[in-house]
Amino acid sequence: MTLRYIRNIAVASAIAAFAWTGADAQDYVAGPVTISKEKVKIDGKICYSHIVEERQTLYSISKAYEVSIEDIYKFNPTLRETGLKKNSIIIIPSKDAVGESHAAVQREEERITEDRKEARKADDVTKEAPASLTHVVRWYEDIESISQKYGVPADEIMAANGMTGKKLKNRQRIIIPEKGKYAGKQETPGDTYTDEESVDLENAFEETEDNYREICVFTPKSHIKATVLLPLKATGSTASRSNMDFYSGVLLAAKDMAEEGIDIDLDVQDISSGNLGTNRFALSQSDITIGPVSSGDLAKLLEMSQGTGNIISPLDPRAGSLASKYSNMVQAPAGMLLQYSDMAAWITEDFRSGDKVIVISEKEARQNDAGKLMKAAIDSSSVSYIPFSYSILDGRTVQAPLENIMTQNGTNRIVIASESEAFVNDVVRNLNLIVHDKYDVVLYGPAKIRSFETIEVENFHNTSLHASLAYFIDYEDSRVKKFLLRYRALFRTEPTQFAFQGYDVAKYFFEMCSKYGESWPLMLENTRQEMLQSTFSYRQIPEGGYTNEGIRRIVYGKDYSVVKVK
Numbered sequence: 001m002t003l004r005y006i007r008n009i010a011v012a013s014a015i016a017a018f019a020w021t022g023a024d025a026q027d028y029v030a031g032p033v034t035i036s037k038e039k040v041k042i043d044g045k046i047c048y049s050h051i052v053e054e055r056q057t058l059y060s061i062s063k064a065y066e067v068s069i070e071d072i073y074k075f076n077p078t079l080r081e082t083g084l085k086k087n088s089i090i091i092i093p094s095k096d097a098v099g100e101s102h103a104a105v106q107r108e109e110e111r112i113t114e115d116r117k118e119a120r121k122a123d124d125v126t127k128e129a130p131a132s133l134t135h136v137v138r139w140y141e142d143i144e145s146i147s148q149k150y151g152v153p154a155d156e157i158m159a160a161n162g163m164t165g166k167k168l169k170n171r172q173r174i175i176i177p178e179k180g181k182y183a184g185k186q187e188t189p190g191d192t193y194t195d196e197e198s199v200d201l202e203n204a205f206e207e208t209e210d211n212y213r214e215i216c217v218f219t220p221k222s223h224i225k226a227t228v229l230l231p232l233k234a235t236g237s238t239a240s241r242s243n244m245d246f247y248s249g250v251l252l253a254a255k256d257m258a259e260e261g262i263d264i265d266l267d268v269q270d271i272s273s274g275n276l277g278t279n280r281f282a283l284s285q286s287d288i289t290i291g292p293v294s295s296g297d298l299a300k301l302l303e304m305s306q307g308t309g310n311i312i313s314p315l316d317p318r319a320g321s322l323a324s325k326y327s328n329m330v331q332a333p334a335g336m337l338l339q340y341s342d343m344a345a346w347i348t349e350d351f352r353s354g355d356k357v358i359v360i361s362e363k364e365a366r367q368n369d370a371g372k373l374m375k376a377a378i379d380s381s382s383v384s385y386i387p388f389s390y391s392i393l394d395g396r397t398v399q400a401p402l403e404n405i406m407t408q409n410g411t412n413r414i415v416i417a418s419e420s421e422a423f424v425n426d427v428v429r430n431l432n433l434i435v436h437d438k439y440d441v442v443l444y445g446p447a448k449i450r451s452f453e454t455i456e457v458e459n460f461h462n463t464s465l466h467a468s469l470a471y472f473i474d475y476e477d478s479r480v481k482k483f484l485l486r487y488r489a490l491f492r493t494e495p496t497q498f499a500f501q502g503y504d505v506a507k508y509f510f511e512m513c514s515k516y517g518e519s520w521p522l523m524l525e526n527t528r529q530e531m532l533q534s535t536f537s538y539r540q541i542p543e544g545g546y547t548n549e550g551i552r553r554i555v556y557g558k559d560y561s562v563v564k565v566k
Contacts, residue, residue, distance in 0.1 A: 031055030033064035040091070040268040047075060048092040052084050065092045137172045145327070146174070148306045151280075156182040219517040221287065223263045224510060226254075229291035229301070233272040240272075242498040243293065246314065248491055249502025250290070252483075253510060262514045276301055284308040287513050290505060295319035302326040310521055314505050315498075317470065320547055329545030330521070332505050333534070334470040336370065339446040340377035342468040342551040347413050347444055348381050350466075354410030357385035358402075360427055361417040364391055370419040370448070378415060385415075395426040399433050411440045414463070421452045428459050435462050442466060458560075465556040472552040473500060473533040474564050480532055497533065504531035521546070 031054055038049040050061065058079070062069045073079055075091040084090070135146060143166045147154040158166070159182035160175045168174070228250055230243045247268065254264040271292055283289060283305045290312045292298055298319050302311055305328060312330045313319040320335040347357060359378055361371060378385055386405055390398045406412045416427050428443070435441050443463040447470060450460075473480060483503065487495045508529055512520040524538035524546050535550030553566040 031060070033060050035064060036092070038266075039094070040270075046094045048094060049089050050092045052086055052088050052090060054086055056084065058084065061090075061092065066095050067093055133176050134173050135176050137168045137174060141168065142166065143168060145306060146176075149308060150176050152176060152179045153183070156180070218515070218519055218523075221514050221517050222261065223265065224257075224287050224513050225265045225285060226267070226288040226290065226506075226510070227283070227286040228266065228268045229271050229276065229289070229297075230268070230293060231272040232268075232270040242496070245496045245498040246502035248487075249495070249499040249504075250506040252487060252490065252499075253503045253506035256507065257510045257514070262510065264510060271297070276304070280305060280308050287518065288312065288509050290314050290509070295322065298322060298329075302329055312505065312509060315501065323545035323547050324541050326545050327543065330509075330524070330538075331545070331547045332536075333501075334548045334551055336446060336448075337373055337377070338547075338549055338551055339468045339470060340374050341380075342553070343374075343415070343444050343446060343466075344377040344381040346466060346468060346553060347378075347415070348383050350411075350413065350442070351383050352410060354407060355413060356405070356407045356410065357383055357413045357415070358405065359385050359387050359415045359417050360402075361387070361389045362392060362420060362423045363389040363394075370446075371417040374415060374417040374446075378417075392423050392426050395430065399430050402430060403434055403437065403439065406434070406439055408439060411442055414441060414443045416443070416445065416449070419448050421454060424449060424452060425454045428455055428463065431463050432459050444468075447471070457556075460556040461558055461560050463556075464558065467554050467556075469552045469554060470550075471497060471501070471533045472554055472564055473497070477532070483532055500533040504534045504536075507531065508536050 033053075033056055036048040036050045040047055040049055048065065050065075052061075058069050058072060062072055071093050072090065075093055079090065135150070137146070143154045143157060143163075146168075147157060150157075154166070156177055156179065157163075157174065160177040163174075228247065230247055231240055232243055232247060233240055250266070250268075254266055257264050267286070276292065276297065286309055289301075289305075289309055291314055292301060293315050295313075295316050295318050298311065298313050298316070299322060302322060302325075305311060306326065308328075310328045310330055311326075312332055313322070314332050317333045317335045320331045320333075323329045323331050351357070357378070359375060361375070388402060388405060390401075414427075414431060416424050418424055431441050431443060441463050443460075444466045446468055449455075449465070450467060450469075475481070475484075483500075484495065487493075487499065508531055509520070512523065512527065516523050525540060528535070528537040528550070534548075535552055536548055537550040538546045539549055540546050551566075552564060554562055554564050556562055
């Protein structure tokens with residue numbers, strides 16, 4: 001979907017269109033219909049996102065797209081009751097979409113075959129090894145990832161290049177043969193080095209990421225091909241509101257890029273049926289792939305796509321663990337462990353002489369993973385703490401014992417090592433009573449604590465909650481205010497947290513790709529960016545992908561303010 005010509009976008013367009021009433025039918029003159037340049041993939045079918053303009057009718061639209069009105073109703077079931085509305089978007093199935101898509105893939109495969117034939121002819125003339133292309137090894141690649149990238153077994157690549165071991169050198173040129181050409185063979189080296197030459201190469205270029213960055217030439221892109229894989233369920237009655245909101249945020253980011261002169265060719269695929277809706281070839285043609293959402297679907301796609309492109313995990317914090325296994329994995333949301341680690345670091349930074357750190361846990365309760373990780377984060381910090389546990393049944397009598405271990409000469413910095421809402425609520429209630437007894441209390445916690453509905457927000461202010469969060473929207477930020485106005489105008493609704501995340505993820509990676517071209521992953525660790533609700537600050541896992549360590553800190557003031565301090 002090319003967004004250079006976008007004038008309006010509506011998230012509701014993928015699941016419904018609104019009513020539009022005009023003049024009486026006999027006086028109505030249909031307006032002209034221009035075929036949209038915006039495409040989405042719904043249930044495996046390529047469709048158009050059509051913006052309804054003044055005086056257009058279903059009949060005139062169907063004629064322009066050469067489809068029936070029934071075809072339009074099929075993808076927009078609510079139109080039968082509501083009719084059209086100016087500036088809304090409806091989904092129009094393309095003519096022979098599936099056949100055209102397959103034909104395009106076939107044409108590309110034929111082109112690759114012709115390229116191989118030409119390469120073989122050149123090889124025959126020069127009597128060189130029968131290879132179709134030469135690959136320049138990058139610092140993060142090994143023989144296995146190169147094998148997966150080209151679909152040629154590693155042993156055949158090794159045979160074509162006379163390699164006796166799997167070790168590769170950064171910037172080394174190796175021949176990629178046709179699959180099967182070197183099956184079971186061990187040929188003489190095609191592009192190898194003597195021991196002396198190898199030493200010279202190592203001295204000239206040490207195999208490190210930083211050195212590679214120094215010599216890498218970044219080619220900016222003004223046209224970006226992006227793929228978005230979401231379970232939209234756009235043609236059903238149970239459409240996912242959160243995923244649709246995320247999608248609308250992506251669309252708005254693409255519109256912003258188009259206004260900056262960057263053309264975004266956006267291929268959106270509904271993967272509600274469980275089919276990932278893409279393949280290795282399609283992924284290799286995409287500059288950016290956002291999604292899927294669930295860690296299970298991400299694992300499937302990452303396994304399939306190794307060596308063919310970078311996959312951005314947009315929403316699931318639990319998917320971060322996949323980055324240790326897959327080098328092409330980029331995790332967008334910061335995980336819970338990072339929130340706990342930041343919480344511990346924050347306590348260390350704030351700690352002053354006379355302060356006490358108290359870690360409270362539920363007595364005789366099976367501690368969940370969250371509680372264990374919180375304790376582990378505190379244990380790894382440089383500050384000592386006092387452990388305190390009690391049973392929730394004793395909550396009414398615990399105030400005095402807790403005050404006995406507190407200080408009145410400094411600040412009592414409290415961590416509740418639990419994500420049990422009932423227990424956390426009871427601790428916060430007791431801390432509020434202690435605050436009224438003139439003890440200085442500061443409560444530290446991760447994002448989860450703010451989601452507990454049984455805890456009154458006033459209690460967070462009374463205990464000066466310091467929260468380490470993956471997401472936080474500062475509505476006083478001028479960029480957020482601008483986003484709200486534009487979103488409301490375009491979609492006629494309020495953006496949810498998912499809409500903010502869709503915008504943040506898409507805008508950040510679109511900008512990275514536009515600046516650094518296909519080598520954008522190499523600059524992730526050098527490009528910290530504050531977005532609307534997220535902070536992107538990347539670190540690469542050794543021999544793995546990228547995790548986001550961007551955490552936002554907020555403080556609940558006793559004056560009922562909520563302030564972002566980092």
